[in-house]
Amino acid sequence: MQLNSFLSPHENISSKDYNSSPGLEEGEIDTKTTLRTRSQSSSTQLVVPENASSLGYINSQARQRTEELRELLLTHSHERQLVVLQDFPDPDALSSAWTYQLIAQQYDIKSDIIYAGTLSHQENIALVRLTELPAQRWTLPVLKSKDISSYQGFVLIDNQGTTSQLMPVLEQASIPLIAVIDHHNLQGDFNCEFVDIRPSIRATATILTQYLQAGLLPLDSSVSHHVKCATALMHGLYSDTNRLMQAKEEDFMAAAYLSKFYDAQVLKAILQANRSKLVMDVIERSLKNRIVQNNFSIAGVGYLRYDDRDAIPQAADFLVTEENVHTAVVYGIVHDEDDELEIVIGSLRTTKLTLDPDEFIKEAFGQDSSGRFFGGGRTGAGGFEIPMGFLSGSNENSSYVKMKWEVFDSQIKQKLLKLVNPKDNPI
Ligand SMILES: [Mn+2]
Secondary structure: OHHHHHOOOOOOOOOOOOOOOOOOOOOOOOHHHHEEEOOOOOOOOEEEEOOHHHHOOEEHHHHHHHHHHHHHHHHOOOOEEEEEOOOOOOHHHHHHHHHHHHHHHOOOOEEEEEEOOOOOOHHHHHHHHHHOOOEEEOOHHHHHHOOHHHOOEEEEEOOOOOOOOOHHHHHHOOOOEEEEEEOOOOOOOOOOOEEEEOOOOOOHHHHHHHHHHOOOOOOOOOOHHHHHHHHHHHHHHHHHOOOOOOOOHHHHHHHHHHOOOOOHHHHHHHHOOOOOHHHHHHHHHHHHHOEEEOOEEEEEEEEEEHHHOOHHHHHHHHHOOOOOOOEEEEEEEEEEOOOOEEEEEEEEEEOOOOOOHHHHHHHHHOEOOOOOEOEEEEOOEEEEEEEOHHHOOOOOOHHHHHHHHHHHHHHHHHHHHHHHOOOOOOO
16 A cells, blocks of 8 residues: 555654754743743643743743743753654644654654554645655564664553553563643553643643743744645644534634744645545444434444554544434444454543543443543544454454444444443433
8 A cells, every 4th residue: 555655654754854053052931031921820721931932931830840941851862762653643642742852852762753653634644745744654563573672661641541552561571651631531540751631731742832832942944844744733733623624712822822933735635635434434324323312423334454444533523513413433343354352442522511521431331351441522523432342353254244343333332222222321
């Protein structure tokens, strides 16, 4: 596939093309002297730096986190790091990771952005191609074939390690987790040097943009990869906030800053990427199979290829637009022909303000034997992945294949309907 060849693990477009601009001198932004608070100080109060015209507004919490990150990067300068994304990275993850990579370069930290799954959403593929975003696909066998001992640590961005297959291998190799930067609800305790998890923010791209604004890497519109990175961040912000409709003040502030650097033409081209026929087919199946109860629309779409995995959230996006539906859940069995692996993958989309996707998914599916949840979420959206264990793997016998789907389909439906149907179990 074109995509895979573009993202061949042997290809490394991450380092040599980007000349880092000179690093800021330490203490160049002195929060104590250059900031004036508008009113009584509080951790979320907006503060206006003197150079606000060029950097925009950032609140004191963001500024403090930035200072902590600066310290961290100084401590780790000259090291090599891995930036680990969820298996199916979205624009928010991809753009945030790239921004981190560019920031870290200022401190002579060389990082590789990796993910184990695939890019399957047409917009994500367009984003990576059009901005030459330096993410690399490292499947499990690729990771195992690498000498990862040359990395002194890894960083999780837009995820907390629960959605990456690479985690166990990194843990086994004793590569330390150095930082977590995310906006999803907290999914565990982290014993690492830097944690910036802010669920009140709608996109990780906002958090990374704040680091830029606070001076970790001032963008320059005459630098081509700065423009591309700003475009990627804008796309990340757009897609995680439902085209800014769910954006909050800080997200708008970040978008305002990025608006001075991004390339509107490129963003338009990314957003206009067409759906593949396979995605259309999955949407069709979701429409045919959906059941609507109590304003929930639930649809199982059967089997789909690994590369088409992103058709599931797109089908959920579509189902939630139906009149009288506030929440859509779409799921299917995704199979990876190379690894003979099968996994149930699902997506939830909701427009109901009082429904917390994170809580809903955790409540519906519970935890596995090691206490791990099958998924979680953020505002308006959530996802889950349920391993199929012994039942995983393809089978020639078509009635067996059909039966296996029916078993999983009814089990998932039953768990969802328990929450959806208030007669049985009010939420
Ligand atoms: Mn995100």
